[in-house]
Structures are given as C-alpha cells and as structure tokens.
Amino acid sequence: MISKPNPGLYVHVPFCRKKCNYCSFYSIELDGDKTGRFVEAVNRELSSHNVKHFDTLHVGGGTPSVLDSDKLKSLLSCCIDGGCREKTIEANPESLTDEKLKIFEDYGINRLSIGLQSTENAELKFLGRIHSYEDFKEAFFMSREFGFENINIDLICGFEGQTIEGWRENLYKTLEFNPEHISCYCLGIEKGTPYDKCVKDGKISVLSEDLAAGIFLETDKILTRAGYNHYEISNYARPGKESLHNLKYWRNLEYLGLGPSSWSCISGKRWWNVPTLEKYLGLVENDRSPLEGSESPENKVKFYETICLGLRLKEGIDPEELSGRFGIDFWKIYENTVEKLIAGKLLVKSERRICPTLKGMVLNNYVGSEFVLI
Amino acid sequence: MTSQNIRNFSVIAHIDHGKSTLADRILELTHTVSKRDIKEQTLDDMDLERERGITIKAHPVRIDYKALDGKTYMLNLIDTPGHVDFTHEVSRSLASCEGALLLIDASQGVEAQSVANVHLASEYNLEIIPVINKIDLPNADVESVKRQIEDVLQIPAGDAILTSAKTGEGVEKVLEKIVSDIPPPPEPKENKLKALIFDSVYNTYRGVVLYVRVFEGGIKKGMKVLMMGKGKELEVTEVGIFRPKATSVDKLESGEVGYIISNIKTASEVVIGDTITDARSPVSEPVAGFKQIHPMVFSGVYPSNSAEYEILKDVLDKFALNDASLSYEPENSVALGFGFRCGFLGLLHMEIVQERIEREFGLDIVMTHPSVVYKVNLKGGQSSILIDNPLKLPEQDNIESIEEPYVKVYVICPASSIGSIMQICRDRRGELLQTETLDSKRVMMTFNIPMNEIIIDFHDKIKSATKGYGSMDYEFEKYKISDIGKLEILINGDPVDAFSTLVHRSKAETKGRQVIEKLKELMPRHLFQIALQATVGNRVIARTTIKAMRKDVTAKCYGGDITRKRKLLEKQKEGKKRMKQVGKISIPQKAFTAILKTD
Ligand SMILES: Nc1nc2c(ncn2[C@@H]2O[C@H](COP(=O)(O)OP(=O)(O)O)[C@@H](O)[C@H]2O)c(=O)[nH]1
Ligand code: SF4
Numbered sequence: 001m002i003s004k005p006n007p008g009l010y011v012h013v014p015f016c017r018k019k020c021n022y023c024s025f026y027s028i029e030l031d032g033d034k035t036g037r038f039v040e041a042v043n044r045e046l047s048s049h050n051v052k053h054f055d056t057l058h059v060g061g062g063t064p065s066v067l068d069s070d071k072l073k074s075l076l077s078c079c080i081d082g083g084c085r086e087k088t089i090e091a092n093p094e095s096l097t098d099e100k101l102k103i104f105e106d107y108g109i110n111r112l113s114i115g116l117q118s119t120e121n122a123e124l125k126f127l128g129r130i131h132s133y134e135d136f137k138e139a140f141f142m143s144r145e146f147g148f149e150n151i152n153i154d155l156i157c158g159f160e161g162q163t164i165e166g167w168r169e170n171l172y173k174t175l176e177f178n179p180e181h182i183s184c185y186c187l188g189i190e191k192g193t194p195y196d197k198c199v200k201d202g203k204i205s206v207l208s209e210d211l212a213a214g215i216f217l218e219t220d221k222i223l224t225r226a227g228y229n230h231y232e233i234s235n236y237a238r239p240g241k242e243s244l245h246n247l248k249y250w251r252n253l254e255y256l257g258l259g260p261s262s263w264s265c266i267s268g269k270r271w272w273n274v275p276t277l278e279k280y281l282g283l284v285e286n287d288r289s290p291l292e293g294s295e296s297p298e299n300k301v302k303f304y305e306t307i308c309l310g311l312r313l314k315e316g317i318d319p320e321e322l323s324g325r326f327g328i329d330f331w332k333i334y335e336n337t338v339e340k341l342i343a344g345k346l347l348v349k350s351e352r353r354i355c356p357t358l359k360g361m362v363l364n365n366y367v368g369s370e371f372v373l374i
Numbered sequence: 375m376t377s378q379n380i381r382n383f384s385v386i387a388h389i390d391h392g393k394s395t396l397a398d399r400i401l402e403l404t405h406t407v408s409k410r411d412i413k414e415q416t417l418d419d420m421d422l423e424r425e426r427g428i429t430i431k432a433h434p435v436r437i438d439y440k441a442l443d444g445k446t447y448m449l450n451l452i453d454t455p456g457h458v459d460f461t462h463e464v465s466r467s468l469a470s471c472e473g474a475l476l477l478i479d480a481s482q483g484v485e486a487q488s489v490a491n492v493h494l495a496s497e498y499n500l501e502i503i504p505v506i507n508k509i510d511l512p513n514a515d516v517e518s519v520k521r522q523i524e525d526v527l528q529i530p531a532g533d534a535i536l537t538s539a540k541t542g543e544g545v546e547k548v549l550e551k552i553v554s555d556i557p558p559p560p561e562p563k564e565n566k567l568k569a570l571i572f573d574s575v576y577n578t579y580r581g582v583v584l585y586v587r588v589f590e591g592g593i594k595k596g597m598k599v600l601m602m603g604k605g606k607e608l609e610v611t612e613v614g615i616f617r618p619k620a621t622s623v624d625k626l627e628s629g630e631v632g633y634i635i636s637n638i639k640t641a642s643e644v645v646i647g648d649t650i651t652d653a654r655s656p657v658s659e660p661v662a663g664f665k666q667i668h669p670m671v672f673s674g675v676y677p678s679n680s681a682e683y684e685i686l687k688d689v690l691d692k693f694a695l696n697d698a699s700l701s702y703e704p705e706n707s708v709a710l711g712f713g714f715r716c717g718f719l720g721l722l723h724m725e726i727v728q729e730r731i732e733r734e735f736g737l738d739i740v741m742t743h744p745s746v747v748y749k750v751n752l753k754g755g756q757s758s759i760l761i762d763n764p765l766k767l768p769e770q771d772n773i774e775s776i777e778e779p780y781v782k783v784y785v786i787c788p789a790s791s792i793g794s795i796m797q798i799c800r801d802r803r804g805e806l807l808q809t810e811t812l813d814s815k816r817v818m819m820t821f822n823i824p825m826n827e828i829i830i831d832f833h834d835k836i837k838s839a840t841k842g843y844g845s846m847d848y849e850f851e852k853y854k855i856s857d858i859g860k861l862e863i864l865i866n867g868d869p870v871d872a873f874s875t876l877v878h879r880s881k882a883e884t885k886g887r888q889v890i891e892k893l894k895e896l897m898p899r900h901l902f903q904i905a906l907q908a909t910v911g912n913r914v915i916a917r918t919t920i921k922a923m924r925k926d927v928t929a930k931c932y933g934g935d936i937t938r939k940r941k942l943l944e945k946q947k948e949g950k951k952r953m954k955q956v957g958k959i960s961i962p963q964k965a966f967t968a969i970l971k972t973d
Contacts, residue, residue, distance in 0.1 A: 010933060209899075216927075246932065255933065261934070263933035263936075265933070270936075272934060308940065308943055362925050363926045364928070365926040365928060368939075368943045372944050374944060374948060
C-alpha cells in the first residue's frame with residue numbers, strides 16, 4: 001500500500017491590476033498598503049495549521065504576479081516546502097517581469113500559469129483584459145529564457161461573437177508557443193459580474209449550446225492532434241505534465257487553502273475562509289481563525305461526489321478503489337447506471353476503470369447527476 | 375309557533391355587494407348575536423372562502439324577530455354561495471325557501487351572478503325582494519340601479535329597499551319587508567314527515583350533519599327516518615337549529631329549517647336533495663322540483679410523487695366527507711401512474727379543490743387538461759354514452775355523432791369593452807344572443823358558448839379585457855351536435871395519454887400547435903432528438919422537434935466549486951426524479967398543467 005500523499009497547498013492572492021468583466025473570483029484592485037498585511041496574515045494562517053508538509057503548491061488568485069518583489073519573496077519563503085513536487089504560480093503578462101521571474105526561480109517555482117485568454121486583441125478588450133497578445137508573447141519568451149520548462153497557458157472560449165474559425169485561430173496561435181499545458185475554459189456567466197449584467201440587459205447574447213459544444217469538440221480535436229492529453233474537461237497537457245495540484249481537486253484528495261475565499265479539504269472536512277480581504281485581515285491579525293464555515297459531508301455524499309469529480313477526468317474512476325476507500329459497494333449501487341451510460345456512449349470501460357467518453361465529458365453534469373444518491 | 379309566522383329566505387348577491395355585512399346587521403339587530411361576538415362576517419368560515427370572497431358552505435341561521443305588528447316571527451336565513459360554480463348549492467338553498475333578497479350594490483349595479491341566480495330563484499317561484507345596498511357611498515346611483523333591476527331582471531324595483539349594511543340604515547325595513555312580502559311556508563297537506571336535505575357538513579366529532587327543511591310533519595330525536603332516494607334508514611340522534619351556533623331542540627316542525635345528526639360517517643352516504651320521511655309511515659312522493667346537479671368538469675388528479683397515491687386517496691376521502699359534489703374514481707395513466715378521475719361542478723370548484731389539497735394537506739398534485747362531459751351517439755342504434763375522459767372515446771368507426779354541452783353566458787361589462795368581449799367569445803365559438811344597455815356605461819351581453827370553451831381561463835380573459843370591471847356567469851343550456859375530434863400529442867411517435875383532449879376541429883390546429891410549442895419550451899433536452907407531433911384522427915396537424923442535448927458541463931471545478939457543483943448535481947437529480955417517465959422520455963410535471971394555459 002502506498003502511503004497517503006501530503007495535501008496540496010493553495011494560496012489565494014486577492015489582488016489584480018484591474019477587474020475583468022467576467023471574473024467572479026475574489027480579488028480587489030491592487031492596494032499597496034494591504035499587500036504587506038496580506039502576506040503577513042498568510043504566514044500567520046499557515047502557522048496556525050498543523051499540516052506542515054505539502055505535495056504541491058499553487059499560488060493563485062487574483063494575480064500573484066502583481067505583488068512587488070519584497071512581498072513575493074516573503075510570501076514564497078513562507079509557503080515553499082522543499083518536499084513539494086509541483087510548485088505553480090499564476091501570472092499575468094502585464095506584471096510578469098524579469099525581476100519577478102528571478103524570484104520565482106530563486107524560490108524553486110517549477111511551473112508557471114500565464115493568463116493569455118485570447119490571442120486576439122479585440123477579444124482581450126471585450127473581456128476587459130489589460131494586456132495585449134504582444135505583451136503575452138514577450139512574457140512567455142522571457143519565462144522560457146529563464147528556463148521555465150513547465151508553463152500553462154490559460155484560454156477562454158465560448159463568448160459572444162466567437163466562431164469556430166476564430167477559435168481555431170486562437171488555438172493555432174497558442175500552439176506556436178508549444179506550452180506544456182493548456183487550459184481552455186468555456187466562459188461561464190457568473191452572477192454579479194459586469195458580464196452577467198450585460199447578458200441580463202440583453203447587450204450580450206449567450207452562445208448557443210450547439211456552437212459551444214462544437215467549440216469543445218474542435219478544441220479536443222486540434223489539441224489532441226497536436227499531442228496533448230485531454231486529461232480533464234477543460235485541461236490539456238503534454239504527457240506527464242498534467243497539473244498535480246489540480247488533480248487533487250478532481251480526485252477529491254486533501255488540500256489546504258490560505259487567504260480570503262479559499263477552500264480546504266482535510267480529513268473529510270471541508271471548510272472555507274471568509275470571502276473578503278477586509279474580514280480576513282481583521283480576523284487573522286487578531287489571532288482568530290479566518291474560517292467562515294465548514295461541512296463534513298457524510299460518507300455516502302463524499303462517495304458520489306468523488307465519482308462525479310472523477311468523471312471529469314479522462315482517467316475516470318476505479319470502482320474497486322472507490323469501494324475500498326468509502327466502504328460502499330460501487331457495483332451494487334451503480335450497475336444499472338453504468339450500463340445505461342455505457343449504452344448511451346457517455347462512459348466506457350477501460351480495464352478496471354470507468355472513463356467518460358468525449359461525449360460524456362461535454363455532458364458531465366448529466367452524467368454526474370446520474371450518480372447522485374438522493 | 376304556527377308556521378304562519380315562519381319566513382324562510384336567502385340572499386342573492388354578487389360577490390362584495392354586502393351580503394355578509396347585511397347578514398351581520400340582521401343578526402345584531404335581532405339580538406341573535408351580540409355586537410361583540412360578531413367576528414367580522416359571521417357566515418363565511420373557511421380561510422379560502424374569505425380570501426376568494428365566496429361562501430362555499432351554506433349555513434342556515436334561525437332568527438327571532440319581533441316585528442312592528444307586535445308579533446314574533448321565526449326567520450330562517452339560508453345562505454347561498456356567491457359563485458357560478460355553486461349553482462347547485464344556490465339551487466338547493468333556494469329550494470328550501472319561499473323568498474329571496476336580491477342585494478345589489480348601489481355603486482356597482484347589477485352583476486352577472488345576480489342575473490343567473492335570479493333566473494334560478496324564479497324557477498323556484500320565490501318572492502324576490504330587491505334591496506339596494508351601500509347607499510352611503512358617494513357614487514351610489516340608486517335610480518340607475520332600479521332601472522337595471524327592472525330592465526335586466528324584469529323585477530319591479532319601485533319600492534326596492536335602500537340600505538347601508540355598513541351603517542345599519544334600512545336594515546329594519548328589510549326585516550319588515552321579509553315579514554310582509556315573503557309568504558309563510560305552505561300549509562302541509564299531510565301530517566307525515568317530508569323534509570329536504572339541502573346540505574351536509576362534516577364534523578370530526580359528530581359525523582355528517584344534515585341541513586334540512588321540513589315541508590310536512592315533524593322530526594324528533596330518536597325517530598327512525600328513511601332517506602327516500604338512497605333507500606336508507608337512519609336513527610335521528612339529535613335535532614337542532616343554528617342561532618347561529620348549533621343548539622339542539624326537541625323537534626323541527628313543518629316549515630322549519632335546522633339540522634339533524636344521525637350515525638352518518640361520510641358525506642357520500644347522503645345525497646343532497648334527497649327527501650327524508652318517517653320510516654314507519656313514509657310519504658309517497660319526495661319533495662318536488664329539486665334539481666340534482668352533476669359534475670360538469672372532469673380532470674385526472676395524480677400525486678406528483680407516485681408513492682403518494684394512498685395519501686391522495688385519503689385526502690380525497692376526507693374531502694368527500696364534506697363535499698358531496700366532488701366525485702372521484704381511480705384511473706391510471708401511462709405517463710402519470712395511478713390517480714383519480716375527479717368530477718367538479720365547474721372550474722372554480724376545481725381550483726378550490728386543487729388549492730386545498732396542496733395547501734391544507736401539503737400534497738403536490740398534477741392535474742390533467744379538464745374536460746366537459748360529451749355525449750357520444752353510437753352507430754346503428756339509439757344508444758349513446760356520456761364520456762368525461764378523452765381516453766374513453768370509442769373508435770371513430772362506431773361513432774355516429776358527438777354532442778357537446780352549451781352554456782348561456784352572461785357578461786356584464788363597461789360599454790367600452792364590448793369589442794374585446796365579442797372577440798373573446800367569437801374566438802371561443804360563441805354566438806352573441808343579445809346586448810342590453812344597463813346604464814350609460816354598462817351593458818349586459820348574452821352568449822351561447824360551448825362549455826368546453828369556457829372551462830379554461832375564460833373568466834380571467836373577461837376580467838382582463840374589462841380591467842376587472844366585468845362579471846360573468848353561466849347556466850347550462852343544452853347538448854348540441856358538434857364536430858369534435860381527439861387531439862393527441864405524440865412524443866417520438868407515441869401518444870402520451872395525459873395530453874389527450876377533445877377539441878372542436880376548427881380549433882384543433884391552433885390548440886395542437888400551442889401545446890407542442892409549450893412542451894418544447896418546458897421539456898428538457900434529452901440525449902437524443904425528440905419529435906413532437908399533434909394529431910387529430912391520424913392526421914398530423916403540427917410538429918416540432920427538440921434538439922438533442924449537446925453540452926451540459928461546468929467548465930471550472932476547483933476547491934470551492936466542488937460543493938457548489940455537488941449541490942447543482944443534486945438539484946439536477948432531484949429535478950430528474952420529479953419528472954414523469956414515458957418510456958425513455960422525461961416530462962416535467964409543469965408540462966401537464968402548463969398546457970392548460972396555452973395562450
Ligand atoms: N360603504 C359601504 N360598504 C359596505 C356596505 N355593505 C358592505 N360593505 C363593504 O363591502 C365589502 C363587501 O361586503 P361583504 O359583506 O363582505 O360582501 P359579500 O361578498 O356580498 O358577503 C366589505 O368591505 C364591506 O365592509 C355598505 O352598505 N356601505
Ligand atoms: S480574471 Fe484573473 S486577472 Fe481578471 S480579475 Fe479575475 S483573477 Fe483578476
């Protein structure tokens with residue numbers, strides 16, 4: 001038996017240069033005064049937890065690269081654990097400088113995730129991004145020069161006005177960079193964002209389901225052909241370059257989250273921090289826990305939750321492993337469900353695993369809900 | 375007391391014209407209840423009645439009145455429901471009276487329900503006393519209302535009584551008029567018991583309480599009586615009157631109104647309108663003239679959750695305890711499982727039952743498209759059958775003709791809405807019989823309309839076309855041969871029974887199109903494409919398709935999204951579970967009821 005891997009560590013850096021139209025992540029526009037307090041608070045929060053060793057590190061947000069060099073250094077020095085296999089930091093082109101790359105290198109960051117979102121400047125403008133394609137190009141090559149050999153590029157698809165041709169163009173241009181990893185997120189309309197308001201006011205229409213599905217399939221086709229492994233619904237990687245940290249989410253494993261609005265899941269318990277920096281600092285600076293709420297789903301719930309998550313992954317799920325992990329007989333409950341979904345070409349059996357087909361991936365909610373036990 | 379001093383009367387009034395308020399004033403003035411005890415409006419009990427401003431159950435109240443002539447009279451006030459659907463209840467209340475007050479709001483004038491109820495009262499040869507109420511209102515127009523009473527209702531209104539039920543003005547005059555104008559009960563021909571059951575109400579402790587009007591003879595505690603229609607004997611365990619609380623008495627005499635209690639467990643053991651007589655020496659003829667009224671609108675009622683069939687059955691049984699006019703029998707549907715075919719007096723009755731089942735019993739139900747009762751004449755003979763369910767329509771080859779019920783509809787509305795009312799009625803195959811002018815602003819229009827056309831949202835349409843000022847009522851006219859066909863909805867080629875309806879062929883195409891468009895809107899996408907078709911006979915009259923589901927996925931799923939996503943999937947699963955399965959197709963429950971309101 002392999003020993004349980006250490007949890008992943010996630011740090012939520014809640015600052016951005018400017019808020020993007022569609023974004024519902026918690027972040028505020030950069031406030032030099034607060035960054036120092038934030039970094040300090042993260043340090044304190046981390047030391048309040050018992051967990052000291054981590055398998056992966058993901059510094060996300062927000063835009064971690066907007067922190068100035070001093071703050072970056074103190075943030076990284078507190079959360080880098082030598083045993084970490086994967087250490088990722090998210091960066092946006094407009095704030096990724098020579099100096100910061102140097103810091104990343106010094107602190108052992110071994111994976112960068114850069115937000116390109118689109119290769120077309122008009123689209124970037126529409127999304128409310130402040131960088132241009134040229135900015136990205138410069139940032140990317142600079143990173144390569146520094147020797148970063150594991151870089152993810154974030155793309156967004158499925159917004160108004162997009163066509164299959166336009167999207168293909170985006171993909172081809174992205175492939176020119178030959179990144180190790182590409183995330184393609186179909187734009188969701190998140191409540192409360194300016195984008196959402198435009199949709200509600202009828203200023204922007206929503207992409208038709210058919211076109212969105214077409215884009216999804218086209219992405220799979222192009223990137224798979226280019227040698228990427230379509231290992232999760234929205235994620236593609238060169239073989240072996242799958243994100244270890246993110247896999248923890250999809251395999252429903254353990255992780256510790258730091259910072260406002262972050263989530264943690266350790267020893268069967270899931271908890272979440274207060275949603276704003278204001279509240280977060282208020283608590284942590286007074287030596288109080290920033291936890292806002294928690295849940296400990298019952299075993300059965302964790303069981304089907306794990307199945308639903310696992311079916312986001314091309315590797316799918318291993319019924320025997322799940323039966324053992326949760327002490328629930330998978331086949332006894334799901335024999336018919338699986339049969340039905342296999343007949344519907346949504347799932348396939350592959351040796352001892354059950355994996356989603358491409359159709360099963362694009363209909364993941366439908367497939368997942370079939371496993372919910374209520 | 376001699377029956378010469380008895381006066382039995384009802385009040386006919388349109389909703390809100392002040393019937394309850396007037397009743398309260400009468401009870402106060404006669405000291406039947408003290409002012410203190412009157413919780414606003416003594417006669418309406420149930421919440422629902424209060425909300426909708428209608429009285430469902432008629433409570434007879436005994437009032438002692440010392441008249442100006444020095445004598446004391448026994449007045450029995452028999453309440454009537456104000457709404458169209460309860461014509462049968464009005465009818466049986468009227469059957470126990472000799473007279474009726476026609477109460478009209480001086481600021482509103484004659485409304486449609488008064489018209490229909492006056493017609494009924496005349497059928498029973500009742501003395502009608504016009505009372506014009508709310509004369510205290512600044513916009514009261516007594517002269518115009520008098521003219522309307524004479525023109526539209528053909529009742530002399532010269533000496534109509536003017537009242538304000540609010541201030542009490544004129545109320546005593548009403549009582550005097552009741553005494554002077556309403557005839558006492560007729561002298562009994564025989565001394566044998568003959569009483570009409572005009573209503574019943576269920577009481578948890580006492581069982582079924584019967585409201586009776588004694589026409590001849592008398593009824594006492596301990597007596598063995600026979601219900602003539604049912605042929606069932608009962609022993610009377612209590613006799614009493616309402617003043618307005620139930621008070622037991624020794625005996626009810628000829629001409630009196632009151633209640634009797636016997637060992638009756640459910641309302642269905644009793645037929646309202648039945649005659650009670652002495653079991654030892656029965657009369658030969660029952661009380662004449664009471665119209666037995668049958669349900670006019672039928673609909674399938676199913677539990678949302680099929681496991682709750684037994685609960686639904688219990689609920690309907692409970693209902694039947696109190697409401698003998700509700701009929702129900704088991705039925706099943708491929709789409710909806712096991713349920714009941716319920717018969718209602720009208721659409722309002724149906725809505726009330728539905729609402730009470732959901733509200734009081736907390737049971738979610740699905741109701742299918744309501745249907746009127748059609749008369750199907752079969753080929754090769756004289757025989758004909760009545761059908762209340764489209765699924766029971768015989769094979770086309772065996773049908774000679776189909777008849778549908780027609781009703782006479784009275785609509786009273788502002789003259790400015792004549793055009794839109796005409797349009798609504800014409801759209802519903804109505805024929806305008808006449809238009810009468812009521813006053814400078816209002817008219818009454820009389821239409822002949824197939825009943826089928828008014829059972830869905832007709833009332834709402836009239837209300838909105840008249841900005842709330844219109845009123846309507848209807849009465850059954852007759853059956854007429856009509857070009858009726860069965861509209862079926864096919865999903866991927868298979869008809870779904872619960873969607874079948876009988877329609878006039880001229881309406882089939884529009885209706886069929888509306889239904890499938892509505893379904894298209896409400897049905898979820900499936901993994902495969904779905905063809906929807908509407909057919910009449912074997913002819914497809916409308917079709918459309920629901921495309922297959924192409925994408926159903928959450929793009930991002932990291933730490934905090936996991937719980938959210940699980941909840942989303944749980945909701946999705948819940949939704950799937952609540953849908954009705956027809957083969958491989960899931961149909962949301964909403965679809966079954968939403969097709970009722972297609973335009
Ligand atoms: N101003 C005025 N209002 C009245 C009079 N009679 C009844 N009302 C009001 O009219 C409304 C309807 O009366 P109600 O007795 O409930 O009518 P019902 O539906 O016929 O029983 C209530 O708000 C009463 O207070 C009256 O003579 N004058
Ligand atoms: S999308 Fe990224 S850069 Fe834009 S506001 Fe959100 S977190 Fe900040």
